Amino acid sequence: MSEVTAGTELPPLDVRVRRADLVRYAGASLDFNPIHWNDRVAEDVGLPGVIAHGMLTMAVAGRLVTDWLGDPGRILEYSARFVRPVVVPNDDEGALVELTGKVREVREDGTARVDITAKFEGKAVLGKAVAIVRLPE
Template identity: 55%
Template structure:
């Protein structure tokens, strides 16, 4: 875990690029029980006026906070996490590619210290989450408690 006493508002906690393909969406659907066809059926997604198959919002949210849990070194240190979903993460069908090795869509996550509460021993990490050059989550903030 980072040293709380040396943290400063504005400090970077790092950056991560997450690659998501359709096989990832199928695995997540199985784990979460969310089999909504907008996450796997191109025709259906377009019929409901989406730009194509989209990643589960909770998948995107969970993938983004991994940057914070890795930085903190303890998933239990994240005591609050919230965000707003602004744009869907469109996961293209890469025809002819193996579903398990297809390159997929990239989600970029960067984090910085947004606030620090010395009395509580917590720091708020603000995340920037983008796919296709657009912010897909806004006000993505995780609160980390330091021992």
């Protein structure tokens, strides 16, 4: 990794989320809410279809930072707000989540603030997504 300064952009990352990913995540998280696997239930509660778990979406966005750092242990803090769901169709394509990030601040203690943007269908799905990371020496 070259020198990191405020304004450094992370390499963009596109991630496809498919229904099979939702099943695996449900098993790992024990979140079997039917809005994450049943179209009828999702639509009955006013959703446009089955949606990805919010924490799965946040984890996918975190990959942008861990891929860049090369070590997930370098993330010291990570937070985000869920502002729009990722609707996952029942097909082989899934939903495309487009991720970008930028170093907003490099601190004297060797840490940095990274602002993350996560979009689905051109619209933000996470708000105020921020990771505080320890930079490699």
